[in-house]
Amino acid sequence: MRGQALDFLDSNKECSDWLNSGGGNAHQLLSDVPILLQPTSDGSSVGGSTSGKPGSPIFVASGGGFYAAGGGSVGGFAAGTYGARMTILFHELSHQLNIPGFVNDGGLDTAAANRSLANTQLLLQHCIF
Numbered sequence: 001m002r003g004q005a006l007d008f009l010d011s012n013k014e015c016s017d018w019l020n021s022g023g024g025n026a027h028q029l030l031s032d033v034p035i036l037l038q039p040t041s042d043g044s045s046v047g048g049s050t051s052g053k054p055g056s057p058i059f060v061a062s063g064g065g066f067y068a069a070g071g072g073s074v075g076g077f078a079a080g081t082y083g084a085r086m087t088i089l090f091h092e093l094s095h096q097l098n099i100p101g102f103v104n105d106g107g108l109d110t111a112a113a114n115r116s117l118a119n120t121q122l123l124l125q126h127c128i129f
């Protein structure tokens with residue numbers, strides 16, 4: 001998955017430029033960032049998470065949209081598909097890149113969920129998976 005994501009980044013200048021617009025280096029970060037599985041029950045509304053600190057682990061929820069068993073959709077992509085996986089991975093990566101307009105969406109309340117959706121929509125405006 002990391003290889004696919006790096007290939008995507010290297011061949012999509014608009015996405016790459018946007019990810020780097022906060023002064024970070026998305027390719028370097030994506031090359032090095034730990035991507036770890038976080039056990040959750042199926043149907044988790046959270047697909048992934050990160051502290052937001054550059055280089056800190058990106059956690060992928062075992063029961064979230066990264067996997068088909070998570071159900072539902074991510075950014076309009078069915079759970080477990082390439083699009084859903086890329087959306088989750090790049091959403092979490094974006095939290096580490098200080099991108100203008102990509103806000104902190106931590107928390108489990110409705111407002112946090114809405115901020116997360118807005119972040120994903122912003123990502124999908126620049127990165128077409």
Ligand SMILES: [Zn+2]
Binds near residue numbers: 091092095105106119
């Ligand atoms: Zn988020």
